[in-house]
Amino acid sequence: MKTIEYTSYGAPEVLHLTERPKPVAGDNEILVKINATAVNYGDLAARNFKAISPAQFNMPLLFWLIAKFTFGLQKPSNPVLGSEFSGLVESVGKNVTQFKPGDAVFGYFGQNMGAYAQYVCVPQDGCVTRKPANLSDAEAACASYGAVMAINLLQKAAIQPGQKVLIIGASGSIGAAAVQLARFAGASVSGVCGAQRLEYVKSLGAEKVFDYAREDFSQDGAAYDLIFDVLGKTSFAQVKKSLKPGGLYLLASFKLKQLLLMLRSSFGMKPRVMCAIAPGSREDLIAVRDLIEAGVLKSPVDKQFPMQQAAEAHRYAESGLKQGNIVINIGG
Ligand SMILES: NC(=O)c1ccc[n+]([C@@H]2O[C@H](COP(=O)([O-])OP(=O)(O)OC[C@H]3O[C@@H](n4cnc5c(N)ncnc54)[C@H](OP(=O)(O)O)[C@@H]3O)[C@@H](O)[C@H]2O)c1
Known part of the structure:
Protein backbone atom coordinates (compact mmCIF):
# COMPACT_ATOMS: atom_id res chain seq x y z
CA MET A 1 0.00 0.00 0.00
CA SER A 144 -13.91 14.31 13.68
CA TYR A 145 -10.97 15.91 15.53
CA GLY A 146 -12.14 19.50 16.07
CA ALA A 147 -15.75 18.60 16.80
CA VAL A 148 -14.88 15.69 19.12
CA MET A 149 -12.60 18.00 21.12
CA ALA A 150 -15.08 20.89 21.13
CA ILE A 151 -18.12 18.84 22.16
CA ASN A 152 -16.28 17.37 25.12
CA LEU A 153 -14.68 20.62 26.27
CA LEU A 154 -17.89 22.65 25.95
CA GLN A 155 -19.84 20.08 27.97
CA LYS A 156 -17.76 21.25 30.94
CA ALA A 157 -19.17 24.76 30.49
CA ALA A 158 -22.85 23.66 30.34
CA ILE A 159 -23.84 26.60 28.12
CA GLN A 160 -27.39 27.86 28.75
CA PRO A 161 -29.70 29.49 26.20
CA GLY A 162 -29.25 33.25 26.12
CA GLN A 163 -25.68 33.22 27.45
CA LYS A 164 -22.88 35.17 25.78
CA VAL A 165 -19.90 33.13 24.63
CA LEU A 166 -16.54 34.19 23.18
CA ILE A 167 -14.46 31.61 21.27
CA ILE A 168 -10.79 32.56 20.86
CA GLY A 169 -9.31 30.63 17.93
CA ALA A 170 -12.73 30.48 16.29
CA SER A 171 -11.47 29.73 12.76
CA GLY A 172 -9.49 26.60 13.70
CA SER A 173 -10.62 22.98 13.92
CA ILE A 174 -11.76 23.14 17.55
CA GLY A 175 -12.95 26.75 17.47
CA ALA A 176 -15.07 26.39 14.32
CA ALA A 177 -16.90 23.44 15.88
CA ALA A 178 -17.20 25.31 19.20
CA VAL A 179 -18.86 28.30 17.48
CA GLN A 180 -21.49 26.02 15.94
CA LEU A 181 -22.05 24.02 19.15
CA ALA A 182 -22.40 27.14 21.31
CA ARG A 183 -24.93 28.56 18.83
CA PHE A 184 -26.84 25.28 18.97
CA ALA A 185 -26.90 25.52 22.77
CA GLY A 186 -28.71 28.86 22.36
CA ALA A 187 -25.82 31.20 23.14
CA SER A 188 -24.99 34.38 21.32
CA VAL A 189 -21.46 33.76 20.05
CA SER A 190 -18.52 36.02 19.27
CA GLY A 191 -15.16 34.86 17.94
CA VAL A 192 -11.50 35.83 17.69
CA CYS A 193 -9.39 34.80 14.69
CA GLY A 194 -7.06 36.08 11.95
CA ALA A 195 -8.10 38.83 9.51
CA GLN A 196 -8.48 36.43 6.56
CA ARG A 197 -11.12 34.34 8.32
CA LEU A 198 -13.50 36.89 9.87
CA GLU A 199 -16.24 36.19 7.29
CA TYR A 200 -15.67 32.43 7.54
CA VAL A 201 -16.31 32.53 11.31
CA LYS A 202 -19.41 34.67 10.76
CA SER A 203 -20.66 32.06 8.28
CA LEU A 204 -20.46 29.49 11.09
CA GLY A 205 -22.85 31.54 13.24
CA ALA A 206 -20.73 34.06 15.12
CA GLU A 207 -22.38 37.46 15.48
CA LYS A 208 -19.23 39.47 16.09
CA VAL A 209 -15.67 38.49 15.16
CA PHE A 210 -12.45 40.17 16.32
CA ASP A 211 -9.16 40.14 14.40
CA TYR A 212 -6.57 39.19 17.04
CA ALA A 213 -3.83 41.19 15.30
CA ARG A 214 -5.74 44.48 15.26
CA GLU A 215 -8.49 44.34 17.88
CA ASP A 216 -8.65 43.68 21.61
CA PHE A 217 -11.96 42.03 22.51
CA SER A 218 -11.57 43.17 26.11
CA GLN A 219 -11.90 46.83 25.01
CA ASP A 220 -15.34 46.15 23.53
CA GLY A 221 -17.27 46.47 26.80
CA ALA A 222 -19.10 43.15 26.34
CA ALA A 223 -19.41 40.76 29.30
CA TYR A 224 -19.36 37.03 28.58
CA ASP A 225 -20.60 33.99 30.49
CA LEU A 226 -17.92 31.86 28.84
CA ILE A 227 -14.59 32.68 27.22
CA PHE A 228 -13.13 29.58 25.57
CA ASP A 229 -9.49 30.08 24.54
CA VAL A 230 -8.40 27.22 22.28
CA LEU A 231 -4.73 28.17 21.93
CA GLY A 232 -4.31 29.73 25.39
CA LYS A 233 -3.21 33.04 23.88
CA THR A 234 -5.02 35.35 26.33
CA SER A 235 -3.98 36.48 29.78
CA PHE A 236 -6.23 36.17 32.82
CA ALA A 237 -6.00 39.95 33.36
CA GLN A 238 -7.38 40.54 29.83
CA VAL A 239 -10.13 37.93 30.15
CA LYS A 240 -11.18 38.98 33.66
CA LYS A 241 -12.36 42.37 32.37
CA SER A 242 -14.68 40.65 29.90
CA LEU A 243 -16.17 37.86 32.03
CA LYS A 244 -19.30 38.18 34.14
CA PRO A 245 -18.61 37.52 37.86
CA GLY A 246 -20.04 34.00 37.59
CA GLY A 247 -18.39 33.42 34.21
CA LEU A 248 -15.95 30.73 33.15
CA TYR A 249 -12.53 31.02 31.46
CA LEU A 250 -12.08 27.67 29.71
CA LEU A 251 -8.70 26.78 28.23
CA ALA A 252 -7.88 23.93 25.82
CA SER A 253 -4.20 24.95 25.88
CA PHE A 254 -2.54 26.08 29.09
CA LYS A 255 0.67 26.40 31.04
CA LEU A 256 1.49 25.93 34.73
CA LYS A 257 0.35 29.53 35.36
CA GLN A 258 -3.21 28.74 34.19
CA LEU A 259 -3.23 25.48 36.17
CA LEU A 260 -2.42 27.48 39.30
CA LEU A 261 -5.29 29.85 38.48
CA MET A 262 -7.58 26.84 38.16
CA LEU A 263 -6.42 25.69 41.60
CA ARG A 264 -7.19 29.13 43.04
CA SER A 265 -10.64 29.13 41.47
CA SER A 266 -11.35 25.75 43.09
CA PHE A 267 -10.97 27.69 46.38
CA GLY A 268 -13.57 30.25 45.30
CA MET A 269 -11.67 32.74 43.10
CA LYS A 270 -13.96 34.42 40.57
CA PRO A 271 -14.29 34.28 37.64
CA ARG A 272 -13.70 30.55 37.41
CA VAL A 273 -10.77 29.12 35.43
CA MET A 274 -10.80 25.64 33.93
CA CYS A 275 -7.97 23.96 32.01
CA ALA A 276 -9.43 20.89 30.34
CA ILE A 277 -8.35 17.91 28.26
CA ALA A 278 -10.73 16.02 25.94
CA PRO A 279 -10.17 12.27 25.70
CA GLY A 280 -11.23 11.86 22.06
CA SER A 281 -13.83 9.20 22.75
CA ARG A 282 -16.11 7.18 20.53
CA GLU A 283 -19.16 8.43 22.48
CA ASP A 284 -18.24 11.99 21.55
CA LEU A 285 -17.69 10.95 17.92
CA ILE A 286 -21.17 9.40 17.79
CA ALA A 287 -22.66 12.58 19.29
CA VAL A 288 -20.80 14.58 16.61
CA ARG A 289 -22.10 12.29 13.86
CA ASP A 290 -25.67 12.73 15.09
CA LEU A 291 -25.32 16.53 15.16
CA ILE A 292 -23.88 16.52 11.64
CA GLU A 293 -26.79 14.43 10.40
CA ALA A 294 -29.21 16.77 12.19
CA GLY A 295 -27.68 19.69 10.23
CA VAL A 296 -26.25 21.35 13.36
CA LEU A 297 -22.56 20.89 12.57
CA LYS A 298 -20.93 21.65 9.22
N1 LIG B 1 -7.33 20.31 25.63
C1 LIG B 1 -7.40 19.36 24.73
O1 LIG B 1 -7.94 18.27 24.95
C2 LIG B 1 -6.82 19.62 23.37
C3 LIG B 1 -6.98 18.68 22.36
C4 LIG B 1 -6.44 18.94 21.12
C5 LIG B 1 -5.73 20.12 20.90
N2 LIG B 1 -5.58 20.99 21.92
C6 LIG B 1 -4.85 22.25 21.71
O2 LIG B 1 -5.63 23.02 20.81
C7 LIG B 1 -4.77 23.81 20.03
C8 LIG B 1 -5.05 23.54 18.56
O3 LIG B 1 -6.37 23.87 18.26
P1 LIG B 1 -6.91 23.71 16.78
O4 LIG B 1 -6.66 22.33 16.32
O5 LIG B 1 -8.28 24.26 16.71
O6 LIG B 1 -5.87 24.66 16.01
P2 LIG B 1 -5.97 25.33 14.58
O7 LIG B 1 -6.93 24.62 13.71
O8 LIG B 1 -4.56 25.51 14.14
O9 LIG B 1 -6.60 26.77 14.91
C9 LIG B 1 -5.90 27.71 15.69
C10 LIG B 1 -6.81 28.90 15.94
O10 LIG B 1 -6.15 29.85 16.79
C11 LIG B 1 -6.16 31.13 16.15
N3 LIG B 1 -4.99 31.91 16.55
C12 LIG B 1 -3.72 31.83 16.10
N4 LIG B 1 -2.96 32.73 16.73
C13 LIG B 1 -3.77 33.41 17.60
C14 LIG B 1 -3.59 34.48 18.52
N5 LIG B 1 -2.40 35.06 18.69
N6 LIG B 1 -4.66 34.90 19.23
C15 LIG B 1 -5.87 34.33 19.08
N7 LIG B 1 -6.11 33.31 18.22
C16 LIG B 1 -5.07 32.87 17.50
C17 LIG B 1 -6.17 30.81 14.66
O11 LIG B 1 -6.63 31.92 13.92
P3 LIG B 1 -6.30 32.12 12.36
O12 LIG B 1 -5.93 30.76 11.79
O13 LIG B 1 -7.57 32.66 11.78
O14 LIG B 1 -5.14 33.05 12.28
C18 LIG B 1 -7.16 29.66 14.66
O15 LIG B 1 -8.48 30.13 14.80
C19 LIG B 1 -3.34 23.42 20.38
O16 LIG B 1 -2.79 24.39 21.26
C20 LIG B 1 -3.49 22.10 21.06
O17 LIG B 1 -2.48 21.86 22.02
C21 LIG B 1 -6.11 20.79 23.14
Whole structure:
Protein backbone atom coordinates (compact mmCIF):
# COMPACT_ATOMS: atom_id res chain seq x y z
CA MET A 1 0.00 0.00 0.00
CA LYS A 2 1.03 3.63 -0.45
CA THR A 3 1.73 5.81 2.59
CA ILE A 4 2.78 9.43 3.01
CA GLU A 5 5.79 9.36 5.32
CA TYR A 6 8.30 11.65 6.99
CA THR A 7 11.58 10.25 8.25
CA SER A 8 12.98 13.52 9.55
CA TYR A 9 11.38 16.58 11.12
CA GLY A 10 11.12 19.77 9.12
CA ALA A 11 9.38 21.74 6.40
CA PRO A 12 6.53 20.21 4.30
CA GLU A 13 9.12 18.79 1.84
CA VAL A 14 9.96 16.04 4.37
CA LEU A 15 6.69 14.34 3.33
CA HIS A 16 7.08 11.73 0.59
CA LEU A 17 5.23 8.72 -0.83
CA THR A 18 6.45 5.26 0.19
CA GLU A 19 5.27 1.64 -0.22
CA ARG A 20 4.58 -0.52 2.83
CA PRO A 21 2.98 -3.95 3.29
CA LYS A 22 -0.81 -3.78 3.65
CA PRO A 23 -1.72 -4.38 7.32
CA VAL A 24 -3.93 -7.26 8.48
CA ALA A 25 -6.70 -6.66 11.02
CA GLY A 26 -6.13 -8.25 14.44
CA ASP A 27 -8.93 -10.20 16.13
CA ASN A 28 -10.51 -7.04 17.61
CA GLU A 29 -9.69 -4.71 14.75
CA ILE A 30 -11.21 -3.51 11.50
CA LEU A 31 -9.13 -2.91 8.36
CA VAL A 32 -10.20 0.43 6.86
CA LYS A 33 -9.47 1.35 3.23
CA ILE A 34 -8.99 5.08 3.64
CA ASN A 35 -10.68 7.43 1.20
CA ALA A 36 -9.57 10.73 2.68
CA THR A 37 -7.64 12.22 5.59
CA ALA A 38 -7.03 15.76 6.87
CA VAL A 39 -4.24 18.18 7.68
CA ASN A 40 -4.80 19.50 11.18
CA TYR A 41 -2.87 21.19 14.00
CA GLY A 42 -1.49 17.86 15.29
CA ASP A 43 -0.08 16.86 11.89
CA LEU A 44 1.69 20.18 11.47
CA ALA A 45 3.04 20.14 15.03
CA ALA A 46 4.27 16.53 14.76
CA ARG A 47 5.96 17.14 11.39
CA ASN A 48 7.78 20.14 12.81
CA PHE A 49 8.21 19.01 16.41
CA LYS A 50 12.00 19.34 16.58
CA ALA A 51 11.64 23.10 16.06
CA ILE A 52 8.98 23.52 18.77
CA SER A 53 10.58 24.52 22.07
CA PRO A 54 8.85 23.97 25.43
CA ALA A 55 8.13 27.73 25.48
CA GLN A 56 6.46 27.60 22.05
CA PHE A 57 4.45 24.51 22.94
CA ASN A 58 0.94 25.44 24.09
CA MET A 59 0.97 23.01 27.01
CA PRO A 60 3.04 22.51 30.23
CA LEU A 61 6.61 21.17 30.04
CA LEU A 62 5.50 17.67 31.08
CA PHE A 63 3.16 17.49 28.05
CA TRP A 64 6.00 18.67 25.80
CA LEU A 65 8.24 15.90 27.17
CA ILE A 66 5.51 13.29 26.61
CA ALA A 67 5.00 14.57 23.04
CA LYS A 68 8.79 14.55 22.45
CA PHE A 69 9.00 10.87 23.46
CA THR A 70 5.77 9.97 21.62
CA PHE A 71 6.80 11.65 18.35
CA GLY A 72 10.48 10.58 18.62
CA LEU A 73 13.53 12.40 20.02
CA GLN A 74 15.78 12.88 16.98
CA LYS A 75 13.54 11.56 14.22
CA PRO A 76 9.85 10.61 14.00
CA SER A 77 9.13 7.26 15.66
CA ASN A 78 5.89 6.89 13.67
CA PRO A 79 6.63 8.07 10.12
CA VAL A 80 2.94 8.15 9.08
CA LEU A 81 0.98 11.25 10.14
CA GLY A 82 -2.80 11.66 9.93
CA SER A 83 -5.18 11.58 12.88
CA GLU A 84 -8.52 11.83 11.01
CA PHE A 85 -9.94 9.56 8.35
CA SER A 86 -12.97 8.48 6.38
CA GLY A 87 -13.12 5.22 4.47
CA LEU A 88 -14.65 1.79 3.98
CA VAL A 89 -14.26 -1.26 6.19
CA GLU A 90 -12.51 -3.86 4.02
CA SER A 91 -12.25 -6.74 6.49
CA VAL A 92 -12.84 -7.39 10.18
CA GLY A 93 -11.09 -9.48 12.85
CA LYS A 94 -12.77 -12.61 14.17
CA ASN A 95 -14.04 -10.95 17.39
CA VAL A 96 -15.49 -7.88 15.67
CA THR A 97 -19.25 -7.56 16.06
CA GLN A 98 -19.90 -3.85 15.50
CA PHE A 99 -18.68 -3.45 11.92
CA LYS A 100 -18.80 -5.44 8.70
CA PRO A 101 -17.01 -5.22 5.35
CA GLY A 102 -18.43 -2.40 3.24
CA ASP A 103 -19.39 -0.13 6.17
CA ALA A 104 -18.56 3.53 5.54
CA VAL A 105 -16.77 4.87 8.64
CA PHE A 106 -14.96 7.94 9.94
CA GLY A 107 -12.79 8.45 12.97
CA TYR A 108 -9.94 9.98 14.92
CA PHE A 109 -6.65 8.46 16.09
CA GLY A 110 -5.36 11.15 18.42
CA GLN A 111 -1.59 11.29 18.73
CA ASN A 112 -1.22 7.72 17.48
CA MET A 113 -1.71 8.96 13.89
CA GLY A 114 -1.27 6.69 10.84
CA ALA A 115 -4.11 7.85 8.57
CA TYR A 116 -1.84 9.16 5.76
CA ALA A 117 -2.03 5.65 4.28
CA GLN A 118 -4.21 3.59 1.97
CA TYR A 119 -5.11 1.15 4.75
CA VAL A 120 -5.18 1.28 8.50
CA CYS A 121 -6.21 -1.10 11.30
CA VAL A 122 -8.49 0.41 13.94
CA PRO A 123 -9.64 -1.25 17.20
CA GLN A 124 -13.38 -1.83 16.93
CA ASP A 125 -13.89 0.04 20.22
CA GLY A 126 -11.66 2.95 19.12
CA CYS A 127 -12.80 6.43 18.11
CA VAL A 128 -14.49 5.18 14.94
CA THR A 129 -18.12 4.92 13.88
CA ARG A 130 -20.47 4.99 10.91
CA LYS A 131 -19.80 7.96 8.62
CA PRO A 132 -22.44 10.73 8.62
CA ALA A 133 -24.83 9.92 5.78
CA ASN A 134 -24.96 13.54 4.58
CA LEU A 135 -21.20 14.10 4.23
CA SER A 136 -18.85 13.36 1.36
CA ASP A 137 -15.68 11.40 2.09
CA ALA A 138 -13.70 14.64 2.09
CA GLU A 139 -16.09 16.37 4.52
CA ALA A 140 -16.15 13.33 6.82
CA ALA A 141 -12.35 13.11 6.81
CA CYS A 142 -12.05 16.44 8.60
CA ALA A 143 -15.22 16.24 10.70
CA SER A 144 -13.91 14.31 13.68
CA TYR A 145 -10.97 15.91 15.53
CA GLY A 146 -12.14 19.50 16.07
CA ALA A 147 -15.75 18.60 16.80
CA VAL A 148 -14.88 15.69 19.12
CA MET A 149 -12.60 18.00 21.12
CA ALA A 150 -15.08 20.89 21.13
CA ILE A 151 -18.12 18.84 22.16
CA ASN A 152 -16.28 17.37 25.12
CA LEU A 153 -14.68 20.62 26.27
CA LEU A 154 -17.89 22.65 25.95
CA GLN A 155 -19.84 20.08 27.97
CA LYS A 156 -17.76 21.25 30.94
CA ALA A 157 -19.17 24.76 30.49
CA ALA A 158 -22.85 23.66 30.34
CA ILE A 159 -23.84 26.60 28.12
CA GLN A 160 -27.39 27.86 28.75
CA PRO A 161 -29.70 29.49 26.20
CA GLY A 162 -29.25 33.25 26.12
CA GLN A 163 -25.68 33.22 27.45
CA LYS A 164 -22.88 35.17 25.78
CA VAL A 165 -19.90 33.13 24.63
CA LEU A 166 -16.54 34.19 23.18
CA ILE A 167 -14.46 31.61 21.27
CA ILE A 168 -10.79 32.56 20.86
CA GLY A 169 -9.31 30.63 17.93
CA ALA A 170 -12.73 30.48 16.29
CA SER A 171 -11.47 29.73 12.76
CA GLY A 172 -9.49 26.60 13.70
CA SER A 173 -10.62 22.98 13.92
CA ILE A 174 -11.76 23.14 17.55
CA GLY A 175 -12.95 26.75 17.47
CA ALA A 176 -15.07 26.39 14.32
CA ALA A 177 -16.90 23.44 15.88
CA ALA A 178 -17.20 25.31 19.20
CA VAL A 179 -18.86 28.30 17.48
CA GLN A 180 -21.49 26.02 15.94
CA LEU A 181 -22.05 24.02 19.15
CA ALA A 182 -22.40 27.14 21.31
CA ARG A 183 -24.93 28.56 18.83
CA PHE A 184 -26.84 25.28 18.97
CA ALA A 185 -26.90 25.52 22.77
CA GLY A 186 -28.71 28.86 22.36
CA ALA A 187 -25.82 31.20 23.14
CA SER A 188 -24.99 34.38 21.32
CA VAL A 189 -21.46 33.76 20.05
CA SER A 190 -18.52 36.02 19.27
CA GLY A 191 -15.16 34.86 17.94
CA VAL A 192 -11.50 35.83 17.69
CA CYS A 193 -9.39 34.80 14.69
CA GLY A 194 -7.06 36.08 11.95
CA ALA A 195 -8.10 38.83 9.51
CA GLN A 196 -8.48 36.43 6.56
CA ARG A 197 -11.12 34.34 8.32
CA LEU A 198 -13.50 36.89 9.87
CA GLU A 199 -16.24 36.19 7.29
CA TYR A 200 -15.67 32.43 7.54
CA VAL A 201 -16.31 32.53 11.31
CA LYS A 202 -19.41 34.67 10.76
CA SER A 203 -20.66 32.06 8.28
CA LEU A 204 -20.46 29.49 11.09
CA GLY A 205 -22.85 31.54 13.24
CA ALA A 206 -20.73 34.06 15.12
CA GLU A 207 -22.38 37.46 15.48
CA LYS A 208 -19.23 39.47 16.09
CA VAL A 209 -15.67 38.49 15.16
CA PHE A 210 -12.45 40.17 16.32
CA ASP A 211 -9.16 40.14 14.40
CA TYR A 212 -6.57 39.19 17.04
CA ALA A 213 -3.83 41.19 15.30
CA ARG A 214 -5.74 44.48 15.26
CA GLU A 215 -8.49 44.34 17.88
CA ASP A 216 -8.65 43.68 21.61
CA PHE A 217 -11.96 42.03 22.51
CA SER A 218 -11.57 43.17 26.11
CA GLN A 219 -11.90 46.83 25.01
CA ASP A 220 -15.34 46.15 23.53
CA GLY A 221 -17.27 46.47 26.80
CA ALA A 222 -19.10 43.15 26.34
CA ALA A 223 -19.41 40.76 29.30
CA TYR A 224 -19.36 37.03 28.58
CA ASP A 225 -20.60 33.99 30.49
CA LEU A 226 -17.92 31.86 28.84
CA ILE A 227 -14.59 32.68 27.22
CA PHE A 228 -13.13 29.58 25.57
CA ASP A 229 -9.49 30.08 24.54
CA VAL A 230 -8.40 27.22 22.28
CA LEU A 231 -4.73 28.17 21.93
CA GLY A 232 -4.31 29.73 25.39
CA LYS A 233 -3.21 33.04 23.88
CA THR A 234 -5.02 35.35 26.33
CA SER A 235 -3.98 36.48 29.78
CA PHE A 236 -6.23 36.17 32.82
CA ALA A 237 -6.00 39.95 33.36
CA GLN A 238 -7.38 40.54 29.83
CA VAL A 239 -10.13 37.93 30.15
CA LYS A 240 -11.18 38.98 33.66
CA LYS A 241 -12.36 42.37 32.37
CA SER A 242 -14.68 40.65 29.90
CA LEU A 243 -16.17 37.86 32.03
CA LYS A 244 -19.30 38.18 34.14
CA PRO A 245 -18.61 37.52 37.86
CA GLY A 246 -20.04 34.00 37.59
CA GLY A 247 -18.39 33.42 34.21
CA LEU A 248 -15.95 30.73 33.15
CA TYR A 249 -12.53 31.02 31.46
CA LEU A 250 -12.08 27.67 29.71
CA LEU A 251 -8.70 26.78 28.23
CA ALA A 252 -7.88 23.93 25.82
CA SER A 253 -4.20 24.95 25.88
CA PHE A 254 -2.54 26.08 29.09
CA LYS A 255 0.67 26.40 31.04
CA LEU A 256 1.49 25.93 34.73
CA LYS A 257 0.35 29.53 35.36
CA GLN A 258 -3.21 28.74 34.19
CA LEU A 259 -3.23 25.48 36.17
CA LEU A 260 -2.42 27.48 39.30
CA LEU A 261 -5.29 29.85 38.48
CA MET A 262 -7.58 26.84 38.16
CA LEU A 263 -6.42 25.69 41.60
CA ARG A 264 -7.19 29.13 43.04
CA SER A 265 -10.64 29.13 41.47
CA SER A 266 -11.35 25.75 43.09
CA PHE A 267 -10.97 27.69 46.38
CA GLY A 268 -13.57 30.25 45.30
CA MET A 269 -11.67 32.74 43.10
CA LYS A 270 -13.96 34.42 40.57
CA PRO A 271 -14.29 34.28 37.64
CA ARG A 272 -13.70 30.55 37.41
CA VAL A 273 -10.77 29.12 35.43
CA MET A 274 -10.80 25.64 33.93
CA CYS A 275 -7.97 23.96 32.01
CA ALA A 276 -9.43 20.89 30.34
CA ILE A 277 -8.35 17.91 28.26
CA ALA A 278 -10.73 16.02 25.94
CA PRO A 279 -10.17 12.27 25.70
CA GLY A 280 -11.23 11.86 22.06
CA SER A 281 -13.83 9.20 22.75
CA ARG A 282 -16.11 7.18 20.53
CA GLU A 283 -19.16 8.43 22.48
CA ASP A 284 -18.24 11.99 21.55
CA LEU A 285 -17.69 10.95 17.92
CA ILE A 286 -21.17 9.40 17.79
CA ALA A 287 -22.66 12.58 19.29
CA VAL A 288 -20.80 14.58 16.61
CA ARG A 289 -22.10 12.29 13.86
CA ASP A 290 -25.67 12.73 15.09
CA LEU A 291 -25.32 16.53 15.16
CA ILE A 292 -23.88 16.52 11.64
CA GLU A 293 -26.79 14.43 10.40
CA ALA A 294 -29.21 16.77 12.19
CA GLY A 295 -27.68 19.69 10.23
CA VAL A 296 -26.25 21.35 13.36
CA LEU A 297 -22.56 20.89 12.57
CA LYS A 298 -20.93 21.65 9.22
CA SER A 299 -17.53 20.37 8.14
CA PRO A 300 -16.36 22.98 5.62
CA VAL A 301 -13.63 21.83 3.23
CA ASP A 302 -11.43 24.55 1.77
CA LYS A 303 -9.03 22.62 -0.47
CA GLN A 304 -8.43 19.00 -1.41
CA PHE A 305 -5.08 17.55 -2.51
CA PRO A 306 -4.15 14.16 -3.96
CA MET A 307 -1.82 11.91 -1.97
CA GLN A 308 1.12 12.88 -4.21
CA GLN A 309 0.73 16.52 -3.13
CA ALA A 310 0.79 16.02 0.64
CA ALA A 311 3.67 18.49 1.00
CA GLU A 312 1.62 21.07 -0.92
CA ALA A 313 -1.36 20.40 1.37
CA HIS A 314 0.80 21.07 4.46
CA ARG A 315 2.28 24.18 2.84
CA TYR A 316 -1.21 25.52 2.15
CA ALA A 317 -2.34 24.71 5.72
CA GLU A 318 0.58 26.81 7.00
CA SER A 319 0.10 29.63 4.49
CA GLY A 320 -2.41 31.59 6.56
CA LEU A 321 -4.82 31.51 3.61
CA LYS A 322 -7.05 28.59 4.50
CA GLN A 323 -10.79 28.99 5.09
CA GLY A 324 -11.84 25.75 6.72
CA ASN A 325 -10.32 22.31 6.48
CA ILE A 326 -7.63 20.81 4.26
CA VAL A 327 -8.18 17.30 2.95
CA ILE A 328 -5.80 14.77 1.39
CA ASN A 329 -7.61 12.32 -0.89
CA ILE A 330 -6.16 8.86 -0.52
CA GLY A 331 -8.58 6.70 -2.46
CA GLY A 332 -9.56 6.91 -6.12
N1 LIG B 1 -7.33 20.31 25.63
C1 LIG B 1 -7.40 19.36 24.73
O1 LIG B 1 -7.94 18.27 24.95
C2 LIG B 1 -6.82 19.62 23.37
C3 LIG B 1 -6.98 18.68 22.36
C4 LIG B 1 -6.44 18.94 21.12
C5 LIG B 1 -5.73 20.12 20.90
N2 LIG B 1 -5.58 20.99 21.92
C6 LIG B 1 -4.85 22.25 21.71
O2 LIG B 1 -5.63 23.02 20.81
C7 LIG B 1 -4.77 23.81 20.03
C8 LIG B 1 -5.05 23.54 18.56
O3 LIG B 1 -6.37 23.87 18.26
P1 LIG B 1 -6.91 23.71 16.78
O4 LIG B 1 -6.66 22.33 16.32
O5 LIG B 1 -8.28 24.26 16.71
O6 LIG B 1 -5.87 24.66 16.01
P2 LIG B 1 -5.97 25.33 14.58
O7 LIG B 1 -6.93 24.62 13.71
O8 LIG B 1 -4.56 25.51 14.14
O9 LIG B 1 -6.60 26.77 14.91
C9 LIG B 1 -5.90 27.71 15.69
C10 LIG B 1 -6.81 28.90 15.94
O10 LIG B 1 -6.15 29.85 16.79
C11 LIG B 1 -6.16 31.13 16.15
N3 LIG B 1 -4.99 31.91 16.55
C12 LIG B 1 -3.72 31.83 16.10
N4 LIG B 1 -2.96 32.73 16.73
C13 LIG B 1 -3.77 33.41 17.60
C14 LIG B 1 -3.59 34.48 18.52
N5 LIG B 1 -2.40 35.06 18.69
N6 LIG B 1 -4.66 34.90 19.23
C15 LIG B 1 -5.87 34.33 19.08
N7 LIG B 1 -6.11 33.31 18.22
C16 LIG B 1 -5.07 32.87 17.50
C17 LIG B 1 -6.17 30.81 14.66
O11 LIG B 1 -6.63 31.92 13.92
P3 LIG B 1 -6.30 32.12 12.36
O12 LIG B 1 -5.93 30.76 11.79
O13 LIG B 1 -7.57 32.66 11.78
O14 LIG B 1 -5.14 33.05 12.28
C18 LIG B 1 -7.16 29.66 14.66
O15 LIG B 1 -8.48 30.13 14.80
C19 LIG B 1 -3.34 23.42 20.38
O16 LIG B 1 -2.79 24.39 21.26
C20 LIG B 1 -3.49 22.10 21.06
O17 LIG B 1 -2.48 21.86 22.02
C21 LIG B 1 -6.11 20.79 23.14
